[in-house]
Amino acid sequence: MLEKHQTSNIQHPTSNLKPQTILVTGGAGFIGSHLVDRLVELGFKVVVIDNLSTGRKELVNKKASFYKVDICSPKISKIFKKERPQTVFHLAAQVDIRKSLDNPDWDARINIMGSLNVLKNFLHFLPVEITDSKFIFFSTGGAIYGEADVIPTPETSPERPIAPCVVAKLAVEKYLDYYREVYQVPSISLRYSNVYGPRQGISAEAGVISVFFKKMLAGEQPTIIGDGTQTRDFIYIDDAIDAAILALKKDKTGIFNIGTGVETSINSLFDKIKKLTRIDVAKIYVPEKRGEVGRVALDYSKAKRELEFEPKYSLDEGLEKTLKWYLEKTK
Numbered sequence: 001m002l003e004k005h006q007t008s009n010i011q012h013p014t015s016n017l018k019p020q021t022i023l024v025t026g027g028a029g030f031i032g033s034h035l036v037d038r039l040v041e042l043g044f045k046v047v048v049i050d051n052l053s054t055g056r057k058e059l060v061n062k063k064a065s066f067y068k069v070d071i072c073s074p075k076i077s078k079i080f081k082k083e084r085p086q087t088v089f090h091l092a093a094q095v096d097i098r099k100s101l102d103n104p105d106w107d108a109r110i111n112i113m114g115s116l117n118v119l120k121n122f123l124h125f126l127p128v129e130i131t132d133s134k135f136i137f138f139s140t141g142g143a144i145y146g147e148a149d150v151i152p153t154p155e156t157s158p159e160r161p162i163a164p165c166v167v168a169k170l171a172v173e174k175y176l177d178y179y180r181e182v183y184q185v186p187s188i189s190l191r192y193s194n195v196y197g198p199r200q201g202i203s204a205e206a207g208v209i210s211v212f213f214k215k216m217l218a219g220e221q222p223t224i225i226g227d228g229t230q231t232r233d234f235i236y237i238d239d240a241i242d243a244a245i246l247a248l249k250k251d252k253t254g255i256f257n258i259g260t261g262v263e264t265s266i267n268s269l270f271d272k273i274k275k276l277t278r279i280d281v282a283k284i285y286v287p288e289k290r291g292e293v294g295r296v297a298l299d300y301s302k303a304k305r306e307l308e309f310e311p312k313y314s315l316d317e318g319l320e321k322t323l324k325w326y327l328e329k330t331k
Contacts, residue, residue: 017249018132021083023047025071025118026091027064028055030200031138031240035089036061038241047083049076050092059199071114077121084127087248090118090172091138093165097291100165111168116175123185134186136247137176139169141191141257142233142296152233152261152299155191163291173255180253188247193259193298197237197318198325208266209234209319212273213326216281226288228267233259233297236318239311246307259298260311272316276323 022039026032027048032055039046046064049071060066065083069075071092093111094100100107119135126133145153146160161167176187200210215222235258243258270283303309313321 017042020086021045021047022087023085024089025049028052028057028060031195032091033059033199034237034241035244036064038245040064047085071118072110080121080125084125086128086133088122089136095165097163097165100163101291104164107164108168111165112171115172119179123183130184137172137189139173139189139191140166141193141259141298142293144170144191147294151295152297154299155255155257155302186253188253189255190243190247191255191257192240193233193235195235195237195240197322212270216277216279217326221284223284223286224266224270225286227285229265231263231265231295233262234264234315235259235311236313239313243309246309250307252306256303256307257298257300258303259300261297261300263297264315272319276319
């Protein structure tokens, strides 16, 4: 029997968001830390799980409770039993395409079995009726559709993942379908395009925008993978977090693309960042790598219609804000 939720004294500036405890896996990462900040601002009690393999403890909001633990660990049961979150934002993942290609079984252990560990504990320790809870999964957009037939690509397009870490994202989405159908657990999968902005790293799984900015500002030579004609749909971090909050706020389930619908080639992106930084650097190309998709742009009309999501920042505006952050950070 599920326990009834005890009344909280937390107050919200947003009237239709109920006071509750929210758990964020991967909350010490680029996107996760921004999400935690927003949830704290909204007045929620926030709990963060992160093993710090790529995240950084200093990015975690001081008002959030933090647990350094891997999502595959049985120790997370104690955290769920103690904190009893009503909502989970699941971001923790192994997202390096190259590593997943080299070691798919290791990738599956983290991305599939780890996700199931989180999901099963969430269901087991729910403090409220299931209909008052929600599991929000951060999936992937362009990579899940592969070489799409339609650009911008809608959710109805066939999934054609060509890397194990993307196959794992799709598998988790299917498990969420199962739990929603059999156990009536409300869940949303947000298929994000390429998120960028302040705090993003330059490790292998990080975005090309942060790599270009950091290399150019450091006086180093950035390289372009392939011929640079491949396109991506870049969405600024504030817009990405807006979508996540709307997923929490709205009484909706299922799969939603979150992007801008705009294609930008890597060559064009390079030129934009070169112009912004005012650094004269040549384009240097390196061979294309396995697992890369040629064209990406997401049709977000379903999210616009059902979640009332609309990106606020153009790529030029987002790049300017990102550059400002990098310059302030290096003062």
